[in-house]
Amino acid sequence: xxxxxxxxxxxxxxxxxxxxxxxxxxxxxxxxxxxxxxxxxxxxxxxxxxxxxxxxxxxxxxxxxxxxxxxxxxxxxxxxxxxxxxxxxxxxxxxxxxxxxxxxxxxxxxxxxxxxxxxxxxxxxxxxxxxxxxxxxxxxxxxxxxxxxxxxxxxxxxxxxxxxxxxxxxxxxxxxxxxxxxxxxxxxxxxxxxxxxxxxxxxxxxxxxxxxxxxxxxxxxxxxxxxxxxxxxxxxxxxxxxxxxxx
Ligand SMILES: NC(=O)c1ccc[n+]([C@@H]2O[C@H](COP(=O)([O-])OP(=O)(O)OC[C@H]3O[C@@H](n4cnc5c(N)ncnc54)[C@H](O)[C@@H]3O)[C@@H](O)[C@H]2O)c1
Numbered sequence: 001x002x003x004x005x006x007x008x009x010x011x012x013x014x015x016x017x018x019x020x021x022x023x024x025x026x027x028x029x030x031x032x033x034x035x036x037x038x039x040x041x042x043x044x045x046x047x048x049x050x051x052x053x054x055x056x057x058x059x060x061x062x063x064x065x066x067x068x069x070x071x072x073x074x075x076x077x078x079x080x081x082x083x084x085x086x087x088x089x090x091x092x093x094x095x096x097x098x099x100x101x102x103x104x105x106x107x108x109x110x111x112x113x114x115x116x117x118x119x120x121x122x123x124x125x126x127x128x129x130x131x132x133x134x135x136x137x138x139x140x141x142x143x144x145x146x147x148x149x150x151x152x153x154x155x156x157x158x159x160x161x162x163x164x165x166x167x168x169x170x171x172x173x174x175x176x177x178x179x180x181x182x183x184x185x186x187x188x189x190x191x192x193x194x195x196x197x198x199x200x201x202x203x204x205x206x207x208x209x210x211x212x213x214x215x216x217x218x219x220x221x222x223x224x225x226x227x228x229x230x231x232x233x234x235x236x237x238x239x240x241x242x243x244x245x246x247x
Contacts, residue, residue, distance in 0.1 A: 002030030003228040010034040013091030015042025017190035021216035022223045032056035064091045064117030074124025084125045086227045089118035090140040096151045107154045114158035135178040138226045139166045143186045143246045170236030179235035181226045186242020188214040209244035
């Protein structure tokens, strides 16, 4: 049986990489999917792929750090889709650099997208979930939010913040039948990591007990668990999906 039959999911950053894999995995499991991405072209292409799997889909071009646009899009999505059962806050960016050289702009861009974006997007759907007395919120954090990383103070702060945000939501919304959990990916092969130098990749590989980098589908499977019936008694957790790198 399909695990997400007739559920409606919103996935941010669904235009490529991990978000795209989550959107398509959810659709394959019976969900209709709202594909949110910065670029209209990418969200439309993934929405077409969802439809090809026989599910309904809506393509939304949106910058999650623009709270006015997010509020308007939230209302439109709820009006068109009718409800939202699952929200995946996946949109994220990096602007790496050592602290001494990190600009305020790079700090703000990362925090505004990864953390504030999740806050405003969640806010625009949570009232509907409370009314339904049901909902699943899944935030895509990172192992870097757990262990930190030289050159990623902004990114680590945003992901650690997202984990704190997730746990607070879990406590605040549990009595309303809503769960909130985070997935913390390790090194996943996507556009975000494709630019890393070969020496760094080799060094990273040496720290991964399962001896391979992750694929977007590995994260989609974890998100499916947190969205599906098997996790109904799980909330406030951080599920690390990293080949055993952080344990
Ligand atoms: N790839 C990894 O190794 C890895 C590891 C840990 C966590 N993550 C997290 O997983 C998530 C997805 O990353 P990915 O590897 O697929 O990266 P990616 O760069 O391939 O995809 C990121 C997606 O987010 C979207 N996005 C970025 N800023 C946005 C904004 N302001 N508004 C709307 N959409 C926006 C992009 O358009 C893109 O579709 C991110 O939150 C990232 O931090 C990735």
